[in-house]
Amino acid sequence: MSADTDADALADVPPMRADARRNREQILRAAREVFADQGPDAPLDEIARRAGVGIATLYRRFPHRDDLHRGVAIEVLTALVEAGSRAAAEEDDAQLALRRFMHAALDLKIGSVMPALLGRFTVDEILDGVPGDVVDPIDALLLRAQAQGLVRSDVVFGDITMMIMRLSRPLPGGGRFAADDALAHRQLDIYIDGLRPTGSPRPTTPLGGPAVDVAAFKRLRQRVIDDAREAHSEARADDTGHSDDTGHSDDSGESAAD
Amino acid sequence: MSADTDADALADVPPMRADARRNREQILRAAREVFADQGPDAPLDEIARRAGVGIATLYRRFPHRDDLHRGVAIEVLTALVEAGSRAAAEEDDAQLALRRFMHAALDLKIGSVMPALLGRFTVDEILDGVPGDVVDPIDALLLRAQAQGLVRSDVVFGDITMMIMRLSRPLPGGGRFAADDALAHRQLDIYIDGLRPTGSPRPTTPLGGPAVDVAAFKRLRQRVIDDAREAHSEARADDTGHSDDTGHSDDSGESAAD
DNA sequence: CGCTATGTGGAGAAAATTTCTCCACATAGC
């Protein structure tokens, strides 16, 4: 392994054509999104479609689903370690370093890696592809902030990572809410403020992202309902059963399947 | 749309047999869980199974999927309103009232209602079954806490409700993590602490629930991996997937996995 | 510029999953 440019040279595999490599990256990026959105068993069609490639290309590059899991996991964990060490190095303030790391991790949608890490194949299989340790550097960020009294002492590793995993999934309801990612960052900021110790002099973080007040919530609800109604009426053309009121009707409505 | 507790009296429908009513409730409870876990398109088999009834019973009671959506929505929203007014009435402290309401709402898994509310049928269809307004009483809890300076002023309705929706879904990874519900409450407590204004004298909330530190995380990871390996080796017995074609120069053939 | 090894897309068969009906059997409630 003299130079990484010819990692291929060691194997008998000839170097990939440029467009093929580009496609491979598109697929991994799409897979990360789709796994985060829909879970590890998401249909592969969807991934190919989002990547803008044919299904055959996906299968050629990743013959089994687990190959895709592993590919995504390696990519994301590598970026995660990188984000952690960069945050630690570039932010003097330990709380800001932690905050910056958490937002970066959220952007990476590490929720997509969770399924791959937990229970598909050995940790080693993934970690062999990832430079350095993943867990301890993250914990170090937390410990440093705690040592300086910037984060309450009863917070632990899982309170950092598992929240990010949760936030990296879309809201329930089928991705109807457009500003989903921005809202996740807003919620993360509030959560991070909640990590401060009692009486901390640190001010609360100014909240960006979508402020969904009651009026906005009602507008949102109405808009989505209108959309759905429209989609529905397209789908049913001739509506045999009008919503005549019968309680939880046993057989009102369109049992006449169209 | 009549309240179904005494719909029987008004309509020509004879009263339900006691066991049938019990089953209906079991189904709604199971549906709530399953919708929260897997989304609004979750397979109905799963719901019937969790409810401990046959699939036919489910179809008899709820001929269309939307009937089930509506039934769950009505039940959960009714309980939600009830929880809100109870919290407001019984807690003198406005911040504690808000906290108590949020934890109650999390237990209700209102994430399961979101899909039904957003885009399946009109709001009225649900709300006719729910006594009173849903949105404003919740907002009132927040406004009261803000008026007393117990919650920062830039927080809005959506910061309360949408976080609960998110927390009511399981962690990504296929429900492998047993203490999921308890972790959600722990995370919620941290989040609520983050709602306090700068310099608030209120102490942080003591954290219950699972404290997943680095050691626990590694143990958890290993345990799950072991489980999966076991399940895998049962399932494949013969299939030797050869997958050295990832073009990633990693020699570790995954076929060695077993 | 033209050649060819490498790469691509999409149709569609095969497999897996999910829906939903039917009917023989069970039991609550009188």
Place this chain on the structure above:
DNA sequence: GCTATGTGGAGAAATTTTCTCCACATAGCG
């Protein structure tokens, strides 16, 4: 006991997802 009401589960039908095959495209080289 009797019977109207309710039940479970088998399995056909419909839908979704997987995965292969092959005619066609183009990067990269001389």
